[in-house]
Amino acid sequence: MEQSTSRRNFMKLSGVLLAAGATGAAGLARSSGAAASPAIVTGGMAALPKPRGPRLVVVGGGTSGLTIAKYAKKAYPGFDVVLVEKRDMYSSCFSSNLWYAGLVDLEFLADHSFLDAAVNNGYTYFNATVTGLDRASRTLVTSEGDIRYDFLVLAPGISYDYEKIGVKDADTIAALRQTYPGGFVAPTEHATIHRKIKEFEGGVFVQTVPSGNYRCLPGPYERACMIASVFKRNKVKGKVLVLDANPEVTIKKDGFHAAFNELYKGYLEWLPSKGVTGVDVEKRIIKTEFDEYKFDDAAIYANVRGSTLIEQLGLMAPANKSNQKEANVDTRYYNIVGDPHVYVTGDSRPHPYSKSANTSNTEGHYMARVLAARAQGREIPWVSPRTICYSMVNANPMEAISVDAGYDYSAEKDVITGFSKDTRTFESRDAAKGQATLEWARGIYRDMFAA
């Protein structure tokens, strides 16, 4: 027993390393031309317990996947749930901006175990990378063997789309991705940005804001505030230059403008309608339509697209449904159009929802009930996800602004038409919302990892 365990651990470790080698640039936009589902069903089955009910395989241990794995099991205890996640250590993207200003530590983001989530909630965590899918035989292919499913949920998050900021050659994409990461996908990017801010001695630190429905609309503005607060506190002779592709701050604009003007005069400059059209990584120059900006350091947030996994598995929506290479799913029930066994949730969805943790968490609660109902041959009515989200705009002392948004669905057009009437913003920053920002995140961690 002892021996087989350690051998398995070893195999797992080597499998993960191989997978990491093969898909180290998983978030990177591949050159197009990838044909439909490259499924290679090896016939080697993954070492998983025998299913004791309809098997629900959830791919992706982020907010969406963790919420669905837990609550689908609660809603329908007959489910045999397997969570497939390529990482062996969790760390949240949400709240990572707070780390840069020292308001939380890395433990706050990362001291949450996939193992505990699985044990607490009666499912299996399977540490593997997805490499293929055969929908005809309902088989998911992973670096650790094949898994048969009755229901499959893919929640792989986002990838960056560097082509949309005029960076098209593989050399520059790789250099940019590694040297000036956007910090909205992988924990290793957060660690790099954290280091950059601590090391910054002066000059211009650029934070770009992409166009389109990028992940965490207030995220780049909040980060600019957090970096500026560090410069201000440490009396760094430098500023954060926010190059915004959009003509106006995309959300909570009054609250952000107030912070920019009242807290960070001389430490933060925000420039609208400055979509990035190219980057010279070597010379540290960002090009926009009419101007060029020299920088000393930067977090360059490229445009966002559905995870490359969605494209690789042949599940991408046509361009008229998503101009961000997101998944081709039913608007209300998230199944791949025409396939009631495969679902795509979280930030690879084509919906115009804010790509926020709270959206994925509330959507996950709903999707868990959809899956539970469908496993029992029933349907439930559509429910809007909810986007409650705080943005810390001051670090000393902690003060935040917030938004509480819902969405409307048009049955006639079968599309999400916009924010619901009860959407509210709370844009006068205060200490109460600053405190709430921390508990907002802890609540979501509890909801995903505790019993």
Next chain:
Amino acid sequence: MDRRGFVKLCSGSAAGLALADWTHRAAAADFEAAPPARLVGGDGVPLKAADIPAGEALVFAYPMAGVPCFLINLGDRAAHPASMRNEDGDYAWPGGVGPGGRFVAFVAICTHQMSYPQPAVSYLRYAASGSELAGAPGRIVCCAHASAFDPAEGARVTGGPATLPLLPVRLAYDAASDGLAADGILGMAFVQRFFKTYKADLNARFGPGGYREAVGDTTACVPLSRYSGVVPTC
């Protein structure tokens, strides 16, 4: 199991509740009697209802050391009995006790994602005069995700993502001494999940397993503003 399925079905939204075409009636739930504990002040002297302020909640532990509860004086609002439902089933909430039916108590743990008053900070509070998130005066508000509860109506949800009322704590009033005691709670399964979720924190605060110990004959009530170092006014 069916009942739990139903509760899940309803969670998350008003639309879920609108779908009330359930085939299984939820089971009836009732208070679990626990040894009564007299509510006393921080100095150990029994509280008199006449001295309990209406401006903020008092925090006391019941029936175990690790279960935080709010004692609320509703001021000029009376709390009438109401039919309620939580994950245990349907139950009759007895309303307020004492002069004017103004005194109520609930477990101070948000039913959404379990925020609760801690010595450092409390994200849950009774906003007697209202607040940005409360929607109206006299609500219990959770800062984390803006859930709000009305203590005059059994702590039913009045806003935000919570779907279940705060757990009720039963109070008894003794007119002769103008004193109050807690003598029952409903929803121990939720409390057990709370214990599991916060086990490390609770052990650090109360000593290993200390949070599970019964409070005894008396339990001290402390104003929330003194109980927690920071009480954000969301």
